[in-house]
Amino acid sequence: MSKEFIKIAPDQLKENAFNLIGEEWMLVTAGTAENFNTMTASWGTIGILWHLPVAMCFIRPQRYTFEYAESSEFYTLSFLEPGNRDILQFCGKHSGRDKDKIKGTGLIPRHTDLGNVYYEQCRLVIECKKLYADRFNEESFLIPELIGKNYPKKDFHKFYIGEIVSCLRPA
């Protein structure tokens, strides 16, 4: 039987964002219930902007997930139950262009009330509605070493700022 998930308010989140995103990692998923893609990410932020609870993710343009993030109104950030590191490794190593990540990992897709995809294996889901997106500009970097370290190929991330429209946890 599938797990029951309940909604919690963003201000009820108890997690430390540095550990949650930077150490635990997450799956960024975008697309429709029938056609979606997911990738592992360890860069992101959670906070307040424009008086709204927001979460950001950063996607390089060569990712297959980028195409889905561009064409979707929403994206989800999925944090998996402990013991699923192999799933995160797989989704961070292979592209959905040449591997079926669902078959390859055993991820079990589920859908939010809005029809956005998350997974049975989640311990937390953050569902976001895109508000703003832009790509980092080379000219705007104030510390040039950041470019050399992170963008030797000048493949600057696009960042997506999304309003957190729901947070889900297993009941």
Ligand SMILES: Cc1cc2nc3c(=O)[nH]c(=O)nc-3n(C[C@H](O)[C@H](O)[C@H](O)COP(=O)(O)O)c2cc1C
């Ligand atoms: C731990 C980890 C963190 C990652 N974080 C990001 C990230 O924040 N942004 C990004 O664009 N790629 C990130 N990646 C790389 C993508 O997950 C990887 O390129 C993936 O294969 C893309 O899949 P796709 O082509 O199906 O979108 C990360 C990979 C790993 C292993």
